[in-house]
Amino acid sequence: MYKLTILLLFYLITQGCKTYSYFNSPNNLLNESCQVFLNDGTEVDGKLTIQFETGHDNNKLLKIITNTTTDKEILATDIKYYKYNNALYFPKAINLEAYQIPYKDKLFTPDVNNILFLKRLTNDSAKLQLFELYRSKNNSLEEFDQYDYYVSFSNENRFVSWSIRGIKFFPDFEDKMSKIVSDCPLLAEKIEQKQNGYALKQVSLDAKKNEVIKRIVEEYNKCR
16 A cells, blocks of 8 residues: 555656647647747757747747756747748738737737748748648637638748738739739739639638639749
């Protein structure tokens, strides 16, 4: 009986000291091994924690525990990107108008530039960058996980991003998009003529918007 009590006590102590980790989304992770690349050119490796999606951290501070067990707090705006499982996540300013997503979840403050981390889907040399914002259904009012897509141009401020559902593209998608890719005449012509697979309406389903924008981004980045 004495030995059983000791074993039970040991189990409770070790469980209590256990370090938990998870990756629910790029903006909701706890003690995950990441590489953080700062604007000043330095790299910090360690256990990264970001709690933007839970509403626990409104000051946009990340915490990383390095191999020296030192806790380091970093502003999201001081980060160029972080790397997790070979994917790269960049800070972007997401401004969603109040009418577009009225207090939809804890991640966004309407009419404010919300600095959030987006997964880059294109390579470093792409003229037109495509990013994905993933949100877990566990931290929103939605029934399913959410995937939103944004584009950035290589000559813009690094925090600038454009929602593929926003005013950069709608209304008049064919006119706006063909002008954006005008230095690739063949692609611009496909869009302007509303060819199948290159035309969109503001009321098009999100899945359709995602499909068409991804196709255009891919062709534009291949255009010479």
